[in-house]
Amino acid sequence: RFSAVSSTTTTTAIRRRRYGNTVRSNSGLVHDMGGDASAFCPILQQPDHLLDWEVRCHAMFAVLAVQKLVTTDGLRRAIEALTPDQYNTWTYYERWAAGMTTLLLEQKVLSSEELSDVLFGDANIDDATTTKPLFQTGDSVRVKAFREDTNMTWRRPHIRVPGYIYGVHGVVERVCGVHKDPSFLAFGCQAPNVRLYRVRFRMSDIWPENYNDESFSNYGDVIEAEVYEPWLETSTLPKGRDFKNEVLFNHSSGNDCIPDLENSHSHSHHHHHHDGNDHSHDLRPFVEERAAMKEGEPRPGKDLYEGLSLLLIQKGIISAEEIRSMVERLEMAGQQLHGASLVVRAWIDPAFAERLVKDAPSAATEIGIAASNPNAPTILTVVQNTRDIHNLVVCTLCSCYPSGLLGIAPSWYKSREYRSRAVREPRKVLREFGTTISSNKQIRVHDSTADHRYLVLPERPEGTEGWTEGQLRPLVTRDSMVGVTVPTTAGKDTQ
16 A cells, blocks of 8 residues: 555656646546646556446436436536545446435435435434444454345445454454444435444454464464444354355465465465365465455445435336336447448538538438437537548546447546546547547547537548448447547458
């Protein structure tokens, strides 16, 4: 952690030397990313693999917008109201989930009590200010493992109980008072007061692999950790461990990176191999770390979305079928890429191209394409690349994008890096996408910050004269209609 902080500090210093002290945007608002050098890092362009819940979250917003229960402007405002820490650490659709929750609470479509109930689970947590402590100093307790209590499901992303003490028995060292549960404060929900305890555990119960040597057995080393009351249950044992169905050691073969343990701990026991396969009897923390990396960090917004969706369906405000249908519509928009149809028609029909640039919605209607986004009455504006001009589209305040024509926006388009750098060093951004623009050609960056959605009409590649629409269509990509790439015939099968 120290090295990570030092690295961040060093990077910030380098950016300040390069760009001066303007590392924050002029407004000072966390969402205003245009030119913010604190985000000047390489733009990650890996293929998008949106999680299922993220696609459904996008679809649910569109369904709610059609019903006029939420608006795009309202969602922006709610997201911008998140704290800087929330905004910077929550993913794109997690912020959407939080924003929708805020709007629905404000509109009294939902109540904070209803939301708290569905997020906490069926069993309400009593307010600790009106109840006596369940445990006293000296009581034997056991820490619940996460999966043992369904009421912990939503709260997992905000755990204040470290996983290494799951299933471990200990003794209450002291009662530490009552505190607000932090999990719901960000969403306008009424947070229950929960009691906090300090519990003492034997290290030999937590890390048996480190304390199996007789030289350590008599040390009596302990760990004292703070544990909230809902995570504790009465135990008849003041010590020991009971991991139940938790898998602590990896006995399977595979290609996971196995740490060099010989220089990190005293390793006196023997390894036993089974079935003729090489495998590792790893230290429990390494196994847990690799498992967590494979699973991905638990995310608060996903569970908020799931709870919100469940509540809206239970109340009959939306239906699962409406979400499914909207997901299909969004996915088809990305597959059909209606924007490419506009581009190809403009390439083969100069008169249509002129109408498209002058009045894109009307021109799109001519060939049966709806230019507006499904969740808001946006206006399509088409900007045309020429020999002298190259256009680039960005949204520095959020992620405004013609999703009805191009599908769901790629992650790089929504990233802090692209949003900050595109308006300040567009030529360098383009080079990262493999696009070099001549110094004789002007770059025009279009910041889509309000009601218009921009689509680039790229130049038709040379050597395609006489090609049919079917031959031209594969040349037009999503990225070329954003302006980060240009169409090319290289490597294209146009037969």
